[in-house]
Amino acid sequence: MTKAQETVLVFGDVLDFIGDPNKLGEQAHRYFSPGALLIKNGKVLEAGDKNDIQNKHASLLTDSKVEIKDFTGQLILPGLIDTHIHFPQTEMIGAYGEQLLTWLEKHAFPAEQQFHDSEYATGIANIFIDELLRNGTTTALVFGTVHPQSVDAFFTEAQKRNLRMIAGKVMMDRNCPETLSDTAESGYQESKALIEKWHGVDRLSYAVTPRFAPTSTKAQLDNCGKLLKQYPDVYLHTHLSENKDECKWVQSLFEENQDYLSVYEDAGLVKKRAVFAHGIYLSDREYKSLADNQAAISHCPTSNLFIGSGLFNLKACEEHDVTVSMGTDVGGGTSFSLFQTFNEAYKIQQLQDNSLSAFKGLYLSTLAGAKALDLEGTIGNFQPGCEADFIVLDNSPTPFLTFRLKQCKDLEEKLFTLMMLGDDRCISETFVMGKSIYKK
Known part of the structure; x- marks a missing residue:
């Protein structure tokens, strides 16, 4: 170290x-x-x-x-703070021409399948961390893959550099390739083992990481909630309301739920130290719930534009007092740079007749990130x-x-x-x- x-x-x-x-x-x-x-x-x-x-x-x-x-x-x-990024997607950043659900099948899932190999995962982790540091990012909230060895590789390399990093093993027990699937029980047990191995070691923390509602059964989401109760200071990291087709899919899979966020609420996942990436298509009820429960949204503008997901409503978040921070969302996002991420965030607000100042943008990439991660007073200023x-x-x-x-x-x-x-x-x-x- x-x-x-x-x-x-x-x-x-x-x-x-x-x-x-x-x-x-x-x-x-x-x-x-x-x-x-x-x-x-x-x-x-x-x-x-x-x-x-x-x-x-x-x-x-x-x-x-x-x-x-x-x-x-x-x-x-x-140091800049990136509150949503996928380290296993480093090699396929900028992959051509798809909307979210086909992009996952065509680009993201094939790349992630290689992370069963610890040596391969270590090589990508080093490239990924070097890029973060080259871009001035000193803390990130990071997706691994379903393979525990992906998280071991990332944390090992981050620990060598004495970095404050948060990461977790992806949990998916349906609607994904068999090679990337766990089960409700194996996802729980593997996550539990990783928490006990890494959480709180040096500057490292663990995030319980169901990919998104469509790839987890209710049993798996409930087990995520169980982990959060057993380890109250770990994080929750997932996706929320990124894409219109995704939102329709969630509605069809969880017919009893009134909206997307309520799927996570039912499992006890909407809380402090929970960070939801995207949050483009939210109702007033969902904004209010995020604010009331001290959960945060990670705004990922380069990804939202590249994959064609939509325009993030920053003004609505501010009106409801929802904590918002900035994420690059590599590899759906097209740059490791939070400066370039601001570039696209500014344009998204311009298209909605809303201004985004440089001060606000830099705040979103520093202190707001610390607030989203419940680390104000530790990092961010x-x-x-x-x-x-x-x-x-x-x-x-x-x-x-x-x-x-x-x-x-x-x-x-x-x-x-x-x-x-x-x-x-x-x-x-x-x-x-x-x-x-x-x-x-």
Whole structure:
């Protein structure tokens, strides 16, 4: 495991969020230019104005044991948080031409069948994690496959890098290839074993992961609820109301239920630490239930557009006070970059006469992700005690972006430009627990 440096002093332009820009306006973010981060044993001691921190901790500047990182003039942000992504679909990202249900059969399921092989799973896990870090993502909520060895491989590689990651074995006991099917009982037992092996080990956590309602029987969903009761601090991670045909299918499979979310409610799955990907076609009742039960939605715009699923109603979520975060949904999503994910999220809101500011987009990719994962105060910003996962942006990522950024008049315009035109090339360096883990 990578060890955190004891004391690190970081200089640069520091930006983070302490609340939702739509609720707090200008008070939602903190910006220190020039700023500084003081880190000890991998956690933030203080973030603030550079001169204030230098004056307050003058002795650190001459202490040979203190590591000083000078990124003067560069923007420092909290590590990005991806709340919905499939690591076994890394190899088939950008697969051509299908809507959700045929896309699963033609592209996703064949790719996932290979993860019975531990060596293969380890190879893909390394490529996947390297891509996350290259794109500035330091925490993700991750789908494995039905094979327990897929989760073992992912957690093993994440643990080596000291990453805060959450993942789970997919549970499917119907409407899927036989090679990807478990049973209500085997899915329960294998998930239970993985929870006891990995949950709470170092910075790793487990998510109970039924793929979506159509591929689980009521018995399997009930066993998911049983696991959540037995292990109250594990996560629930699944899909919800992504595609119109999917919603019709759920209605035909669960005729006794009034809507899609109620299928999960009946199994006791709608709760804090439950993250539902997509949530495009929801009723007022479902929005209210998500909010009342402190469950979250992961908005996955590149996937929603690529697979042709629909336009996410962010305004309705805000009106109902539903927690929303951002997910790339690789491989239905077309980029590991949360900057590119904002690019598409902005356009989706434009099509609905709704504005999405750069501040809101960056909030959705940092602190809102921490809130969705019930990790506010642990990751997501630079409050004292938070784990020091952060990224440094490149001031000259490409010749054209260098030119374009020079035209920006203020911080918000610079952020918007980076998030509309940027990608992994904008990430200069990624830090985990105060230690550099990726450098451009």
